[in-house]
Amino acid sequence: MRALVWHGKEDIRCDTVTDPEIEGERDVIVKVTSCAICGSDLHLFHNFIPAMLPGDVMGHETMGEVVETGRGLNGKLKKGDRVVVPFTIVCGECDQCKRGYFSVCQRSNRKKHLADKVFGHTTAGLFGYTHLTGGYPGGQAEYLRVPFADSTVQKVPEGIPDEKLLFLSDIFPTGWQAAVQADIQPTDTVAIWGCGPVGQMTIRSAVLLGAEQVIAIDHLPERLDMAEAGGAITINFKEENVVERLNELTGGEGPEKCIDCIGMESHVTPAMPDTVYDRAKQILLAESDRPHVLREMIYVCRPGGLISIPGVYGGLADKIPMGAAMNKGLTFRMGQTHVQRWTADLLRRIEEDQIDPSFVITHEVPLDQGPEMYRTFRDKQDSCIKVVLKP
Amino acid sequence: MTNLSSLTNFSNITRSEGDPKVIHSGPSSRGVPDSLARGLGWFSLGLGLTELLAPGRITRALGMEGKEALVRVYGAREIGSGILSLSVDKKLGLWSRVAGDGLDIATVMTALRPDNPKRDNAVIALALLLGITAIDLIDAQATTMRHSRSAGRRRTYRDRSGFPRGVDASRGAARDFKTPPDLRHAPALAAVSPRTSAA
Ligand SMILES: [Zn+2]
Ligand SMILES: [Zn+2]
Numbered sequence: 001m002r003a004l005v006w007h008g009k010e011d012i013r014c015d016t017v018t019d020p021e022i023e024g025e026r027d028v029i030v031k032v033t034s035c036a037i038c039g040s041d042l043h044l045f046h047n048f049i050p051a052m053l054p055g056d057v058m059g060h061e062t063m064g065e066v067v068e069t070g071r072g073l074n075g076k077l078k079k080g081d082r083v084v085v086p087f088t089i090v091c092g093e094c095d096q097c098k099r100g101y102f103s104v105c106q107r108s109n110r111k112k113h114l115a116d117k118v119f120g121h122t123t124a125g126l127f128g129y130t131h132l133t134g135g136y137p138g139g140q141a142e143y144l145r146v147p148f149a150d151s152t153v154q155k156v157p158e159g160i161p162d163e164k165l166l167f168l169s170d171i172f173p174t175g176w177q178a179a180v181q182a183d184i185q186p187t188d189t190v191a192i193w194g195c196g197p198v199g200q201m202t203i204r205s206a207v208l209l210g211a212e213q214v215i216a217i218d219h220l221p222e223r224l225d226m227a228e229a230g231g232a233i234t235i236n237f238k239e240e241n242v243v244e245r246l247n248e249l250t251g252g253e254g255p256e257k258c259i260d261c262i263g264m265e266s267h268v269t270p271a272m273p274d275t276v277y278d279r280a281k282q283i284l285l286a287e288s289d290r291p292h293v294l295r296e297m298i299y300v301c302r303p304g305g306l307i308s309i310p311g312v313y314g315g316l317a318d319k320i321p322m323g324a325a326m327n328k329g330l331t332f333r334m335g336q337t338h339v340q341r342w343t344a345d346l347l348r349r350i351e352e353d354q355i356d357p358s359f360v361i362t363h364e365v366p367l368d369q370g371p372e373m374y375r376t377f378r379d380k381q382d383s384c385i386k387v388v389l390k391p
Numbered sequence: 392m393t394n395l396s397s398l399t400n401f402s403n404i405t406r407s408e409g410d411p412k413v414i415h416s417g418p419s420s421r422g423v424p425d426s427l428a429r430g431l432g433w434f435s436l437g438l439g440l441t442e443l444l445a446p447g448r449i450t451r452a453l454g455m456e457g458k459e460a461l462v463r464v465y466g467a468r469e470i471g472s473g474i475l476s477l478s479v480d481k482k483l484g485l486w487s488r489v490a491g492d493g494l495d496i497a498t499v500m501t502a503l504r505p506d507n508p509k510r511d512n513a514v515i516a517l518a519l520l521l522g523i524t525a526i527d528l529i530d531a532q533a534t535t536m537r538h539s540r541s542a543g544r545r546r547t548y549r550d551r552s553g554f555p556r557g558v559d560a561s562r563g564a565a566r567d568f569k570t571p572p573d574l575r576h577a578p579a580l581a582a583v584s585p586r587t588s589a590a
Contacts, residue, residue, distance in 0.1 A: 005413055007399065010425060010479070014417040021409035045420075046479050053402035055413050100571075110407075137410050145409055183576035186563070204553050210563030226548035231558040256577075283478050306576050331576060345568070354564050359553035362546070371420035375538075382543025 002391065003141030004370040006056040009047040014368045017057065020137060020145035025072025028149040030085060034162040035139045036061040037370070037387040038087075038170055039196050040263075040312045042378050044129070048264060048288065049314045051114065051131040059128040060087035061169040062139025063162060069149075076150040083153040084168045085139060085146055086339035089125035092151025103336035108148055109134045123336065140370060142391040154343040157351075163358035164350055166388065167201070172357045173342040175201025175261075178310035180342075181333040182257040184209045189250050191215045191300070192232070193293045194261035195223035197386045198310055200230060200360050202261055207231040208354060211257075215249060217242055219267065222383040226360070238271070243300045256305045258297040263311025264289035274319070281318065288315030298325045309334035360386045367391040424533035428481040431488060431530065435473030442466025453502045453516060454509030465495065482538065485531035492524040 005015040020029060038061055043049050063084040066077055077083070090097050091107040105124035109115050115122035115132050125147070128138015137145065146152055156165050175198050184190060190211040192202050195218035206214045207230065216227035219238040228234050235245050246255055268275040268290070278290035297307050298321050307330055325332075349355055362385045365373060373387045403412050421429075442449060443466035446459040455462075472491055475484030499520060502513035536542075554561040 001411070002417075003411055005416070007416070007419065010421055012420045015413050016415040016417070017411035017413050020411050023407060023409040027409075053405060054399040055402045055406070057411055131405065135405065137406075141411065180568070180570060181574045183570045183574055185577075200553070204561075205565075207554075207558065207562055208565035209568060210566050222546055222548055226551050229549050229552045229558075230554070231552070231562065279480070283474055283480075304577060333574070349565065353555040354561065355553055356555050357553065359548075359551040362548075368417070371418065374420050375422075376543070379538045379542070380540050383546035383548075384543075385548070 001142035002367055003057045003137075004059060004367065004374075004389075006044060006052055006058055007054045010045060010375075012045060012058060012371045012374050014370055017141070020141075020143050022068055022070050022145065024147055025070045026148050026150055027070040028066045028073070028077055028146050028153070029068035030062070030064040030083060030139075030144045030146055030153075031067045032062055032064040032139055032142055032144055032391045034063055034166045035059050035141075035367075035389050035391070036166060036169075036171075037140070037373060037377055037389065039198060041128070041374070043264060043312055043314060045374055045378060046265070049130045049132075049312075050118075051135075053131060053135070056131075056135065057128060057137035057141055059138030059140030059144075060126060061166060061171070062127070062144055063156070063166050063169060064139075064144070066149075067143075073150050077153070077155075082156050082158060083146075084156050084165055084343070085127070085144065085153050086168070086173070086343060087127050087129075087170045088152075088336060088339050089127065089134070089136060089147055090151050090340055091148050097151070100338055100341045102338040102340045108152075110147075111135055126336070140367065140389060142367070151340070154340070154347065156347060160351070161358070163361055163364075163388065164356055165347070167197075167357040167360070168339075168343050168346055168350075170337065170339065171197045171201050171360070171386075172346055172355075173339045174198050174310050174337040175203075176205045176342050176346060177337045178202045178259050178261065178308050179205035179209055179211075182206075182259060182306050182308045184211045184257060186210050187212050188257050189213045189215065189255040190257045190259065191217065191246055191255040191297075192259045192261055193217045193297065194311065195220070195227045195234075196261065197360050199223075199261035200226055200385070201357065202259055202310065203227055203230045203232045204355055204357075206259075208349075213249065215246065215255065220380060223385060226385065230359075237267075238269075242296060246300050250302070254300050254302040254305065256302050257308065258301045258305065259308045260293045260297060260311045262293045263309075264291075264313045264315075264317070266290045266292040278318070287318045289313050289317040291317040291320060294320055298328075298330065301328065301330055303328040304330075306331040306333065310337065312336075361388050363387045365389060422537055424530050424537050425481070427526075427530045428476050428485055428534055431527065432473045432476030432481070432484060435469050435476060435484075435488060439466045439469030439471075439473055442469060452509065453499065453513050454507040455502050458498075461498070465491070465498075468494075482531070482534050485527060485534055488527045489524065489531050492520060492527055496520050496524065 125134030
């Protein structure tokens with residue numbers, strides 16, 4: 001089959017690879033009908049996440065049709081089922097899964113020993129990601145093997161286009177959890193850093209959950225346009241001072257809820273000297289993450305407020321103002337998304353026309369154009385926000 | 392397995408039986424300017440290390456004895472350009488190489504004085520420098536163009552609310568959702584918030 005394969009920094013290729021095969025009793029093989037490139041794929045593209053190996057198949061936002069099943073599924077999944085495959089692989093049986101903390105499933109990471117060493121304790125296995133999370137081949141491919149399939153996938157009905165459902169695999173639940181874990185109150189101002197795909201979903205989630213005002217921060221005009229269309233007040237950090245503007249919009253008190261939809265690779269510009277400092281340290285391997293957004297959030301957040309972090313961090317971040325965070329009594333909530341905790345509810349909201357997540361798609365191309373699209377998406381060319389690939 | 396790197400073959404060992412393994416590789420997301428940038432980056436590192444560790448060999452060859460400290464400084468600069476050219480910010484790296492080329496040329500020019508017994512070497516070095524400067528310039532421009540944000544269309548997404556019923560009808564449309572107990576935070580202030588009570 002064909003698949004997008006990681007070969008090194010900025011080196012993704014559409015390769016011919018062997019077809020995946022059923023290994024475990026609860027495995028299924030999914031024939032992929034749609035998959036997407038995610039912002040976190042760009043961290044892998046840049047080789048900022050450790051433990052990628054040449055030959056790794058990319059992709060963790062996938063949907064398709066079950067074409068082969070393992071023997072231990074007890075009829076819960078059968079050939080022909082239409083499924084969305086969340087990026088988190090979950091056993092459904094461990095203590096964490098039972099609690100709904102799926103992204104820290106204790107049993108789905110097949111390279112647990114690596115994760116135990118690096119993180120202290122393992123987290124869930126993820127598709128198309130580093131070997132620290134199992135090195136499971138991803139879904140930017142014609143076929144995908146899904147382990148623990150009965151607890152991992154979300155069955156979806158026929159009759160709704162892929163484009164509306166695909167993002168149940170990651171960015172929609174990720175934006176949703178980012179907003180939900182901020183426990184948005186009707187009086188809250190929610191400030192969202194980053195208007196990429198996750199930022200856009202977070203904006204919609206915060207609006208649906210009834211925030212008093214939603215403020216979105218970015219510098220790319222097309223992304224700010226889309227944020228505004230979704231009901232956000234926008235701040236272009238290249239033109240306005242973010243802290244001043246946020247204070248202005250909140251009567252000088254700062255937003256109650258701050259959400260980081262950027263993560264480890266914040267924009268670098270001499271206008272924000274700390275970003276240049278971080279980039280220099282990063283190049284010298286003295287720091288892996290650029291936490292500009294974290295610093296700004298901690299500074300501007302209202303005391304007693306909450307900081308929600310769906311953006312991906314990879315390793316070590318420097319100069320985090322813990323003094324301000326501690327004295328202001330801020331709450332931090334973060335993590336990879338517990339996708340399976342939200343998918344059924346969000347599927348209903350799509351079916352009920354509360355939201356149509358396909359609004360974020362700006363490019364839809366065949367799989368073999370994937371390598372070029374990684375570059376287009378990374379360089380933000382052609383007003384690219386979200387790429388869907390058709391195998 | 393025609394065009395696979397040995398590393399790809401090696402990393403197949405870490406895969407399980409049912410995992411896809413590369414049979415044949417397609418074209419890379421790295422373009423020619425990107426690959427050239429990597430080549431120039433490694434070249435910078437090699438040259439920089441030589442300048443840093445064995446500046447005497449260079450000054451002797453060019454008849455520039457006494458300039459060892461300067462060559463070391465250039466070596467450090469070269470290593471910096473190399474690291475940048477190999478990084479995601481290769482554009483910066485390449486342009487810093489172009490600037491460095493200018494400095495190198497100006498310095499080697501001083502060795503062209505008629506009384507320098509190694510003048511011939513200096514002429515060869517200058518020719519090489521001019522050649523590499525041309526390559527650096529071309530690649531810096533090509534890389535800048537290739538990764539420029541201005542490539543492609545300028546589109547606007549002002550009509551993309553994502554809400555089939557429109558934004559206003561969607562505000563609070565999911566208030567039926569109850570925050571799970573583990574994700575609750577500060578209590579609502581609906582009754583006492585100055586902003587709400589004013590409304
Ligand atoms: Zn993702
Ligand atoms: Zn589990």
